[in-house]
Amino acid sequence: MRDIKIGVLGLQGAVREHVAAIEANGAGAVVVKNLEQLKEIDGLIIPGGESTTMRRLIDKYDFMDPLKEFAISGKPMFGTCAGLILLAKSVEGYEEPHIGAMDVHIERNSFGRQKESFEVDLDISGVANGFPSVFIRAPHIVRVGKNVEILAMHNNRIVAAREGQFLGCSFHPELTKDHRFNSYFINMVRKQKDYY
Template sequence: MEGREQMDKSKVTIGVLGLQGAINEHLQQIESLGLKGIIVKRADQLSDIDGLILPGGESTTMRKLIDHYGFLEPLKEFSNSRKPILGTCAGMVLVAKDISGTTDSHLHLMDIVVKRNAFGRQKESFEAELNVKGLNHPFRAVFIRAPYIESVSDQVEVLAQYNGKIVAAKQNNILVSSFHPELTKDTRFLELFLQIVNEQQAV
């Protein structure tokens, strides 16, 4: 992609929040593109990275660990400084301003309402071909206990839907997906995130 070609890979470091979830799979995909990836286990590491991935996992557990290790305010500051964030599955739940059916939302970073486990439990996991805005060909998406976005504000760009449900979206420096792009060999969704990183570095 054009944004990726313009990027000086030697100057880009992408972090993966390493508290819980699909950490290594994201790291492997980052490194497959020739970029430096690090596992972020301390809040002070956020100053060393150009973009952050909040991986899939269990959002309630991840929130407890975020609180325990002092990440809550540093993550908000990271986003407020316009540093790019990619939230996948549980990561999408973490960044949402509202979670359907509860007042217990987490980081309040993105103007979306998310419904947790909306496509069913583990046994209802599935794959689907998605048309994703910004990608020339369908993306084979892996859904595992996946949430979806019930509603968005006017500030949010919808990138993909499945059966009429929003499963990928973007708002300024934040990109989210219901699915797990790291569980495929297709790096194009990650490259969409890297475009945001590239644009932010150009500012």
């Protein structure tokens, strides 16, 4: 039953993989490439990719203010890897945040370069045990605000968290065949829309 529409910001990054994960969970997926599409969706995923490139494209196509408005609207948002960096209220070494919606402080490229990418099974609170998590030039969460729930740690670093309608993780859940994390986000969206 495709009772909700989940948008995937389609400017850069692992867009197709997120769309496949959404559809595997029985929800409708929309690749968001223009501002009008933000009005059609019930939740938004900002995918992994390259955060600097993504920010440049967000600015080029005037997405920043509409994304901030989407965050204020109360609709759920899920940032994975670069998407987490864009959602964060503060980023190490940067004076200004990007969207600045989620009360976390992020350090970029915490786990090494591309060639040092790895996969590890994580226990994610409320989501899944033994979840296969792909880390590619991943950030980590250095600090969280008082209303942020830590969902997963790896090597004493916070790698997944939730604050109200905002969800973020350092890794790429869309790059595996395990769709439980996307399912968790879809359930957040359904609850927000009072779908039970």
